[in-house]
Amino acid sequence: MKLLFEKPHYFFFPASLILIALGFILPLVNFDFNIRDTYVVVQHRWVFHLLALFGFLIALVYWVMYRTGKKLRYRLNALHVGTSLIGPILIFLCTLLYKDVLPLNPSGENSMDLKLLEVYQHNNSVSMVILALLTITLVVQLVFPANVLMAFMGGKEEKKD
Numbered sequence: 001m002k003l004l005f006e007k008p009h010y011f012f013f014p015a016s017l018i019l020i021a022l023g024f025i026l027p028l029v030n031f032d033f034n035i036r037d038t039y040v041v042v043q044h045r046w047v048f049h050l051l052a053l054f055g056f057l058i059a060l061v062y063w064v065m066y067r068t069g070k071k072l073r074y075r076l077n078a079l080h081v082g083t084s085l086i087g088p089i090l091i092f093l094c095t096l097l098y099k100d101v102l103p104l105n106p107s108g109e110n111s112m113d114l115k116l117l118e119v120y121q122h123n124n125s126v127s128m129v130i131l132a133l134l135t136i137t138l139v140v141q142l143v144f145p146a147n148v149l150m151a152f153m154g155g156k157e158e159k160k161d
Contacts, residue, residue, distance in 0.1 A: 087137030
């Protein structure tokens with residue numbers, strides 16, 4: 001683990017390659033979402049490739065910092081890499097908790113309507129958990145540029161708080 005936090009480019013380069021491979025391997029499934037009155041449809045391939053591009057850029061910056069001898073703060077690296085690793089895994093696991101929405105019962109029984117309401121409430125709760133995890137993961141990504149700026153502005157010694 002120490003190597004992963006001291007040289008994070010060892011994590012981000014392979015992770016980016018895996019994301020690119022997943023973009024090509026997975027079937028052409030669409031990721032769709034609604035922003036106000038605009039319905040946006042994006043293929044999973046492009047989402048994976050965009051994430052891989054960000055991963056390559058982060059790995060490149062970590063590698064340049066390593067090659068130039070600039071020391072990044074160990075705890076900030078651990079926070080950034082740990083969240084970048086665990087966040088998407090937790091988000092994926094939460095998506096597996098979604099329940100299928102059953103169609104309304106044509107016979108008019110109320111019991112089916114109550115089950116449908118329970119499923120909607122469950123899926124809404126899962127969506128809120130996913131949104132919270134995504135927000136935390138994205139906010140912690142701001143630690144990376146802050147760490148890089150502190151390394152350029154500040155000391156040359158590595159601090160292992």
